[in-house]
Amino acid sequence: MYRYHLRETVVGDGRRPARTPLRAAQEQAGVPAGRWMGRGLAVLGLVPGEEVTEAQLRNLFGERGRHPYADRIEADRLARGDCPKEAFKAGAPDAG
Template structure:
């Protein structure tokens, strides 16, 4: 069964990191790549036509900071899924 709920961008980012990437609850200052490797989840890679405008290239690895920015982790920002 599926429910529709209003969640914050921060909640979405946390869900993605913990459930999809395999982050779980890693110790502070542990790089994201470590739990990804342990879970057998490959690092995310950038794709698309607008990358050059962002200073990125196709195939670049997505950093944790970029991932948080992608989900718009700002106070009060909400996403409906």
Template structure:
């Protein structure tokens, strides 16, 4: 049996976190991601691809829930929280971040 459902942009990362990263199973909302992956027999998600260096990411690094939320849920750099914290520490004021989307550069 196959289920079909409309997934909007705001729901995309929730769907991804609850089902796709656990091998198309179903991850209960309060179950830690790594525990659900181990239970399903699915390895942790790791970064790969040619564009990683441009974003300051390394191939093979494990992807976290916070990074998925930033990228898929908010259209931001996976390490946006740390980047913002470093800028605030350096004395820069926080400003609204542009969101990634059609026709926009990911880097802003």
């Protein structure tokens, strides 16, 4: 499902050419960049109106709903000395 969303849905139901960065494909398709919206953004460390990045979409759609900044959370936890398994789980939806 993740590949479908990144290939087609986020570029206006068109097909995204292979190896084309998401933002470039959106511009070619005439689709504006996605923006974060909603009341719960502060809890996630997101800013209203901030552009949604391809990495954030990959985390949300491709990794069973991981935190949009799961990569950064995992790197921070590894730097603090957590084991890889615990660092990975820190970006999971049920992490607390």
